[in-house]
Amino acid sequence: MLKASFRPYKLIFNAPGGTSRGVLTEKPSWFISVWEEKHPEKKGIGECSVLPKLSPDDRPEIEAKLREVCQNINALRTNFHASLAPWPAIRFALETAFLDLQEGAKKILFPGPFTKGEKGIPINGLIWMGSPDEMKKQIAEKLKAGFHCLKMKIGAIDFEQEYQILKNLRRSYHSDELELRVDANGAFSFAEAPVMLERLANLSIHSIEQPIKAGQWQEMARLCETTPLPIALDEELIGITDVEEKQKMVSTIKPQYIILKPSLTGGFRASEEWITIAEKNDVGWWITSALESNTGLNAIAQWTSTLNNSLPQGLGTGQVFSNNLDSPLKIRKGELWTEKQVSPQK
Numbered sequence: 550m551l552k553a554s555f556r557p558y559k560l561i562f563n564a565p566g567g568t569s570r571g572v573l574t575e576k577p578s579w580f581i582s583v584w585e586e587k588h589p590e591k592k593g594i595g596e597c598s599v600l601p602k603l604s605p606d607d608r609p610e611i612e613a614k615l616r617e618v619c620q621n622i623n624a625l626r627t628n629f630h631a632s633l634a635p636w637p638a639i640r641f642a643l644e645t646a647f648l649d650l651q652e653g654a655k656k657i658l659f660p661g662p663f664t665k666g667e668k669g670i671p672i673n674g675l676i677w678m679g680s681p682d683e684m685k686k687q688i689a690e691k692l693k694a695g696f697h698c699l700k701m702k703i704g705a706i707d708f709e710q711e712y713q714i715l716k717n718l719r720r721s722y723h724s725d726e727l728e729l730r731v732d733a734n735g736a737f738s739f740a741e742a743p744v745m746l747e748r749l750a751n752l753s754i755h756s757i758e759q760p761i762k763a764g765q766w767q768e769m770a771r772l773c774e775t776t777p778l779p780i781a782l783d784e785e786l787i788g789i790t791d792v793e794e795k796q797k798m799v800s801t802i803k804p805q806y807i808i809l810k811p812s813l814t815g816g817f818r819a820s821e822e823w824i825t826i827a828e829k830n831d832v833g834w835w836i837t838s839a840l841e842s843n844t845g846l847n848a849i850a851q852w853t854s855t856l857n858n859s860l861p862q863g864l865g866t867g868q869v870f871s872n873n874l875d876s877p878l879k880i881r882k883g884e885l886w887t888e889k890q891v892s893p894q895k
Contacts, residue, residue: 550585550586550623551583551585551586551622551623551626552584552585552586552589552622553581553582553584553618553619553622553646554582554619555579555580555581555582555597555612555615555616555618555619556579556580557578557579557612558577558579558580558842559576559577559578560576560577560578560842560870560872560873561574561575561870561872562574562575562576562869562870562871563868563870563871564869566677566840566869573840576598576599576600576840577599577601578596578598578599578842578845579596579597579611579612579615579642580594580596580597580642581594581595581596581597581615581618581619581639581642581643581646582594583622583643583647583649583650584650585650591650591653591654592650592654593645593646593647593648593650593651593654594645594646594654594844595643595644595645595646595647595649595844595845595848596641596642596645596812596841596842596844596845596848597611597615597638597639597641597642597812598638598641598642598840598841598842598845599611599638600812600813600839600840603784603787603813604637604638604787604812604813605635605636605637605787605788605813606637606638611636611639614636614639615639618633618639618643626647629643629644630644630815630816630818630819633815634790634815634819635790637787637790637812637813637814637815637819638812638813641811641812641815641816641817641845642845644816644818645658645816645845645848648848649848656844656877657851658848658851658852659851659852659854661851661854661855663850663851663854663855663886663887664851664854665887666886668854669881669884669885669886670850670853670862670864670884670885670886671697671859671860671861671862671883671884672698672861672862672863672864672865672880672883672884672885673696673698673699673700673728673730673862673863674691674694674696674698674699674700674883675699675702675863675865676688676691676700676702677702678702678704678705679706680706681706681710681713681714684701684711684714685714688701688714688718692727694880694882694883695881695882695883696882696883697726697727697728697861697883698728698729698730698861698883699718699728699729699730700729700730700731700732700863701714701715701729701730701732702731702732702734703731703732703733703736704733704735704736704737705736708745712748712749715729715731715749715752715754716752719753724753728755728861729752729753729754729755730754730755730756730757730758730781731749731754731756731758732757732759732783733759733760733761734759735759735760735762735763736760737760738761739768742760742761742772743772743775745760746760746772746776746778746780747777749778750776750777750778754778755778755779756778756779756805756806757779757780757781758780758782758783758808759781759782759783759784760780763782763784763785763787764785766798766801766802767801769782769785769802770801770802770803773803773804773805774803776805779805779806779833780804780805780806781804781806781807781808782802782804782807782808783807783808783810783813783837785798785802785807786798786808786809786813786814786823787814790815792822792826795823795826796826799826799827799830799832800830803830803832804832805832806833806834806835807823807827807832807833807834808835808836808837808863809823809834809835809836809837810836810837810839811836811839811848811849811852812838812839812845813839817852824856833860834858835858835860835861835862835863836852836853836856836858836862836863836864837862837863837864838850838863838864838865840869841867842867842870842873842874843873843874843875843878844874846864846865846867846876846878847876847877847878849864850864850878850885850887861883862885864885
């Protein structure tokens with residue numbers, strides 16, 4: 550027999566995090582613990598991480614749902630993916646907790662070269678929205694740390710200022726030396742997007758995430774067909790859980806890339822469905838964390854390491870939080886590595 554419980558945890562930002570949906574100073578998470586009744590000392594842990602105004606799980610009744618999940622943990626043990634499809638963050642948390650328990654409750658869900666500290670994962674350095682001076686400072690810090698790929702959020706401040714920052718960067722670093730990605734979070738209208746894409750293409754930008762708001766399949770398809778630089782979709786994937794609907798979206802829009810965030814797409818199994826569909830349609834992909842604590846990030850990084858994708862992934866170390874949990878993850882010259890094992894969270 551299994552037992553389960555959950556507890557809330559509020560993550561506090563070191564400095565306000567600017568996004569196109571507003572400035573974040575804190576972010577909610579819940580941890581699900583699952584254990585066998587005979588062995589309460591061995592607990593599998595999963596993180597339910599919610600992004601305000603974006604996650605489908607961002608609803609007043611989330612704790613009632615978590616309580617229901619814990620009360621019915623034995624029934625959910627073999628069949629939770631379908632019933633929890635409308636709750637992707639809870640689904641991801643439960644999938645992670647079960648995997649952790651299965652592997653001995655040691656926070657090693659996918660044993661291999663990455664968890665042994667023998668192989669790193671190339672990642673992009675994230676530049677948060679802010680004043681031009683703040684963004685320049687972040688860029689300097691990332692370059693000093695050895696990153697070869699930077700992702701800059703755009704669309705919140707004046708685009709001309711953002712463009713100038715990117716232009717100056719490209720003057721200093723050729724595209725062979727530094728890969729630049731931008732994330733618009735749907736900031737542009739369909740009418741203005743082609744002009745923005747053309748200008749960004751002149752700077753040899755690797756890709757742009759979600760140039761227009763999600764849900765405009767026909768408009769996005771037209772952009773992807775004529776774009777001078779690759780378009781990557783992330784918000785577009787949120788809320789699509791049916792395999793046929795996933796296939797319909799990818800074949801309709803025909804993006805150059807899709808970006809998978811397990812907390813928003815429903816975990817590893819659901820994300821692997823997206824990967825299979827993407828590859829059948831010659832669409833590239835990479836994995837991104839979504840402001841999980843180190844518990845969720847560790848699980849995502851381990852899974853990502855098994856996928857053998859050579860592109861820089863969107864995985865951080867949770868350094869943006871002042872009260873993050875212990876982690877074996879460290880950054881070395883733009884790569885994520887496992888440095889040492891930590892004792893399981895109780």
